[in-house]
Amino acid sequence: xxGASARGSREPMRGAWLCFLAFAGCGEATDSARQAEIAxxxxxxxxxQIRARPALAAGKYAxxxxxxxxxxxxxxxxxxxxxxxDHLGLAQSRYALDHPLVGGTGDPHFExxxxxxxxxxxxxxxxxxxxxxxxxxxxxxLRRLAVGMVLAAHASNPGAPAAxxxxxxxxxxxxxxxxxxxADALGALAAGGSSERVTAPxxxxxxxxxxxxxxxxxxxxxxxxxxxxxxxNHRRLLRGPPDPAEPSEALADLPANVLAxxxxxxxxxxxxxxxxxxxxxxxxxxxxxxxxxxxxxWPRVRILILVRGASDAADDDVILELREIGDSALAGWYPPGxxxxxxxxxxxxTSRVAWARPDAAPLWGATSLLGLPCQVRWESEGQxxxxxxxxxxxxxxxxxxxxxxxxxxxxxxxxxxxxxSALWQVVGxxxxxxxxxxxxxxxxxxxxxxxxxxxxxxxxxxxxxxxxLAPRPEDQPPPDLAALLGTPPSSN
Amino acid sequence: MPRYAWVLIVAAWxxxxxxxxxxxxxxxxxxxxxxxxxxxxxxxxxxxxxxYAYRRTEHVSDGQSWHHExxxxxxxxxxxxxxDSVRGRLVIEGVRSASEGALIGVAGNSMVLxxxxxxxxxxxxxxxxxxxxxxxxxxxxxxxTWMLRAVAIAPEEAHGFHSPADVxxxxxxxxxxGYGFVALGGYNGEGYQHRELNRGKNGEVAASIxxxxxxxxxxxAVFASYELGSTGTGLARADRATGxxxxxxxxxxxxxxxxxxxxxxxxxxxxxxxxDAFIRAEPVSDLLLGARGAHFVRDARxxxxxxxxxxxxxxxxxxxxxxxFVAGTRSQPSSRAEDSVPGSRYWEARLVSRVVx
Numbered sequence: 001x002x003g004a005s006a007r008g009s010r011e012p013m014r015g016a017w018l019c020f021l022a023f024a025g026c027g028e029a030t031d032s033a034r035q036a037e038i039a040x041x042x043x044x045x046x047x048x049q050i051r052a053r054p055a056l057a058a059g060k061y062a063x064x065x066x067x068x069x070x071x072x073x074x075x076x077x078x079x080x081x082x083x084x085x086d087h088l089g090l091a092q093s094r095y096a097l098d099h100p101l102v103g104g105t106g107d108p109h110f111e112x113x114x115x116x117x118x119x120x121x122x123x124x125x126x127x128x129x130x131x132x133x134x135x136x137x138x139x140x141x142l143r144r145l146a147v148g149m150v151l152a153a154h155a156s157n158p159g160a161p162a163a164x165x166x167x168x169x170x171x172x173x174x175x176x177x178x179x180x181x182x183a184d185a186l187g188a189l190a191a192g193g194s195s196e197r198v199t200a201p202x203x204x205x206x207x208x209x210x211x212x213x214x215x216x217x218x219x220x221x222x223x224x225x226x227x228x229x230x231x232x233n234h235r236r237l238l239r240g241p242p243d244p245a246e247p248s249e250a251l252a253d254l255p256a257n258v259l260a261x262x263x264x265x266x267x268x269x270x271x272x273x274x275x276x277x278x279x280x281x282x283x284x285x286x287x288x289x290x291x292x293x294x295x296x297x298w299p300r301v302r303i304l305i306l307v308r309g310a311s312d313a314a315d316d317d318v319i320l321e322l323r324e325i326g327d328s329a330l331a332g333w334y335p336p337g338x339x340x341x342x343x344x345x346x347x348x349x350t351s352r353v354a355w356a357r358p359d360a361a362p363l364w365g366a367t368s369l370l371g372l373p374c375q376v377r378w379e380s381e382g383q384x385x386x387x388x389x390x391x392x393x394x395x396x397x398x399x400x401x402x403x404x405x406x407x408x409x410x411x412x413x414x415x416x417x418x419x420x421s422a423l424w425q426v427v428g429x430x431x432x433x434x435x436x437x438x439x440x441x442x443x444x445x446x447x448x449x450x451x452x453x454x455x456x457x458x459x460x461x462x463x464x465x466x467x468x469l470a471p472r473p474e475d476q477p478p479p480d481l482a483a484l485l486g487t488p489p490s491s492n
Numbered sequence: 493m494p495r496y497a498w499v500l501i502v503a504a505w506x507x508x509x510x511x512x513x514x515x516x517x518x519x520x521x522x523x524x525x526x527x528x529x530x531x532x533x534x535x536x537x538x539x540x541x542x543x544y545a546y547r548r549t550e551h552v553s554d555g556q557s558w559h560h561e562x563x564x565x566x567x568x569x570x571x572x573x574x575x576d577s578v579r580g581r582l583v584i585e586g587v588r589s590a591s592e593g594a595l596i597g598v599a600g601n602s603m604v605l606x607x608x609x610x611x612x613x614x615x616x617x618x619x620x621x622x623x624x625x626x627x628x629x630x631x632x633x634x635x636x637t638w639m640l641r642a643v644a645i646a647p648e649e650a651h652g653f654h655s656p657a658d659v660x661x662x663x664x665x666x667x668x669x670g671y672g673f674v675a676l677g678g679y680n681g682e683g684y685q686h687r688e689l690n691r692g693k694n695g696e697v698a699a700s701i702x703x704x705x706x707x708x709x710x711x712x713a714v715f716a717s718y719e720l721g722s723t724g725t726g727l728a729r730a731d732r733a734t735g736x737x738x739x740x741x742x743x744x745x746x747x748x749x750x751x752x753x754x755x756x757x758x759x760x761x762x763x764x765x766x767x768d769a770f771i772r773a774e775p776v777s778d779l780l781l782g783a784r785g786a787h788f789v790r791d792a793r794x795x796x797x798x799x800x801x802x803x804x805x806x807x808x809x810x811x812x813x814x815x816x817f818v819a820g821t822r823s824q825p826s827s828r829a830e831d832s833v834p835g836s837r838y839w840e841a842r843l844v845s846r847v848v849x
Contacts, residue, residue, distance in 0.1 A: 033728065033729070033755075033759065033760035033761035034761070035726060036724065036726030036727055036728040036729075036758070036760050037724075037726060037728055037758045037759045037760065037761075038726065039724065039725050039726035040689070040723065040724020040725055040726040040727075040728050040758035041724070041758050043689065043724065043725040043726075044689070044724060044758065047687075047689075081757070081758065081759075083832060084757070084832055084833065085757065085759060085762065085790065085791060085832060086791070086794075086797065086828060086831065086832045087759075091828075091831045091832035092827075092828050092831045092832070093831055096552055096830070096831045096834075097551075097552060098551050098552055098830065098831075098834030098835060099549070099551030099552070099555070099557055099834070099835075101834070134593075137834050326596060327590075327593070327594045327595050327596050328593075329593070329594075330593070331592075331593030331594070331595075332591075332592035332593025332594075333593075333833075333834045333835045334549050334557070334559075334834060334835025334836075334838075335547055335549070335559030335561065335835075336559055336561070337592045337593050338592075338593060338594070338595060338601075340595060341595075342595055343595050343596060346595065373596070459726060463725060463726070467725050467726075468689070468690060468725030468726065468727075469689060469725050
């Protein structure tokens with residue numbers, strides 16, 4: 001090598017080192033690894049949603065930051081990441097049973113249960129959210145449910161510190177009630193007992209409240225009064241906030257192309273029902289985009305549809321809720337990794353197995369709208385969902401939560417009942433140890449969630465309303481999809 | 493002018509008219525690829541793996557389950573071009589459009605094409621600079637020593653320690669007389685599959701030194717790399733230190749590598765360790781033997797959270813571009829790891845073919 005070329009080779013090298021050191025210096029580290037992890041896990045799981053519908057995603061994160069329980073509801077991706085790396089011992093169990101994967105609801109928590117009206121008009125407590133339902137390890141569901149009940153205790157009696165303290169003090173008993181209820185019901189099912197359909201509140205004042213209110217509002221068709229107006233002989237859906245006290249929840253006009261697509265979507269939906277009413281039942285009368293409902297599903301398309309019902313009379317009009325659904329994000333444990341043919345099929349299969357009877361909600365079906373997989377169900381005030389905000393006074397006591405916890409634990413066992421024998425082989429070895437272990441993990445992890453809630457809020461403060469992800473102009477959806485997604489009222 | 497002459501002129505016109513390096517008095521073509529006079533120096537290539545895999549998964553308390561599947565784990569098409577000191581390379585790979593367990597993909601879950609490498613490189617003396625979607629420095633060196641990607645994916649990639657490529661730039665100085673190379677890289681840090689999610693950029697430095705570049709020990713290489721990085725919108729720490737002893741012979745190739753991670757899978761506080769050992773031999777012409785073992789300590793802060801995998805393979809080169817293998821894998825998790833990743837205790841047998849041009 002001659003001198004010139006040697007010199008020529010060294011000069012770029014020296015420059016390269018300087019560039020490298022400056023470049024690597026751009027790497028940043030955060031003070032809180034957990035804060036960074038929560039932000040990264042959530043944004044990675046929801047990147048497409050954040051990029052395509054930033055205002056809606058920001059609304060979801062703002063909602064998650066508003067309360068501990070809402071954070072829990074919206075942070076299933078964090079739960080999954082924690083399970084995958086056994087954070088706080090979330091995955092480890094002496095009673096692990098990785099096969100068979102059970103048909104589970106994936107995100108069982110207090111507010112994902114409610115009263116449903118079956119085809120014979122009887123009421124029963126059932127799971128009412130299948131966004132994450134899939135085949136999964138049984139203790140995923142069990143621990144998620146127990147964690148949610150502990151967090152519900154922490155969220156109870158918000159204006160009454162003494163009452164809240166009293167309920168929180170019983171968090172271990174509440175978690176034990178969930179797991180104990182699960183174990184007892186599983187034992188009974190494994191012994192050949194029949195699946196219980198929860199048609200009465202029993203000793204649960206929380207269920208008593210839900211059943212009573214459901215019965216009253218079912219008879220009154222309360223939803224028609226709250227969500228529609230009668231114009232002459234015809235009914236139409238309200239526009240704007242149905243409840244002025246909650247302005248972020250509002251109904252808005254739909255674009256014409258969406259309205260035009262709805263009849264075909266309803267026909268596809270009708271075909272998924274167990275006993276479909278005549279096509280005329282679903283004659284489209286009106287439809288409106290709904291903003292501001294749900295937590296995890298906050299950014300998803302949600303439409304209220306007013307249909308004809310059994311007759312042309314306005315008092316038997318029916319309101320349906322059509323809501324976009326996505327992947328469960330919980331599948332892929334072992335081959336084949338995908339356990340359903342489509343999102344709609346996953347919804348139908350998991351819900352009808354999870355319920356005490358397949359017609360527990362006869363108008364619960366699936367469809368697609370402009371390419372988006374969607375769930376359709378009856379929007380009825382006669383189907384009350386359990387709500388943490390009602391856990392005050394008599395409904396927010398430790399005894400009330402313990403009684404409900406046992407019922408929900410038993411109900412979760414029923415949801416897993418197709419594999420009751422296999423599960424009981426593990427659980428039945430040491431039921432008391434089983435209860436000790438799972439309840440201890442639930443209490444420990446729930447404490448972690450409370451810390452995570454603070455970390456999430458700090459991450460939101462530090463990184464901005466989209467947790468640091470900055471959509472670019474090219475991320476915007478095409479105009480027709482943008483019109484369907486709409487703009488939430490708070491962004492106007 | 494005879495009529496056929498007009499036909500020839502019209503037929504030849506597009507090629508002449510759209511020569512990007514001859515755009516005087518007219519607009520250059522809207523897309524210039526393939527229109528320059530250097531386009532004749534472009535070399536196409538392809539690599540395809542196809543396999544039949546049978547997996548028997550062992551379960552903690554309830555026997556076994558099995559699954560078998562025909563698959564095409566690698567589809568690569570490449571265009572490579574060079575002129576003087578400039579080089580360009582494009583690699584397109586086929587992947588499933590939805591991730592594992594997802595039902596929503598493109599047209600079901602079709603195979604779609606994405607860019608795996610797309611870069612321009614310029615060589616000045618012993619230094620080559622590359623920019624674009626570039627191969628990173630660590631994984632290609634280990635995988636390039638193994639040379640049996642069809643049989644087993646590198647554990648450094650499988651467990652999320654390293655990505656084979658990323659959007660960024662590298663500078664590589666090839667040491668004279670076969671002493672190896674030293675290199676620097678700067679990347680977005682999310683791997684070539686993802687868009688950038690933060691302001692932090694990753695820096696990587698690597699060196700592969702052949703201490704005795706002549707004689708019987710010429711294949712021996714000592715490799716070391718360090719990557720300073722962050723990942724995700726939360727800027728979770730993602731630093732990697734890798735050290736390896738490699739043997740890069742023609743008939744015998746082997747390596748022992750250790751990688752330590754500060755931060756893994758968006759958890760910046762996690763510490764993980766990966767031990768990787770492999771050997772590839774061609775004891776007689778066209779007979780290929782491979783073995784690889786890896787021990788992955790998923791979280792070094794706790795005890796008993798580990799996953800061990802062993803791959804064995806026998807292959808035969810039927811013709812120069814075509815190799816076939818019989819391969820087997822054993823994945824053995826610790827109890828704790830198995831609880832976190834149900835289904836990770838399994839045996840797998842595969843029949844694999846690899847064609848490369």
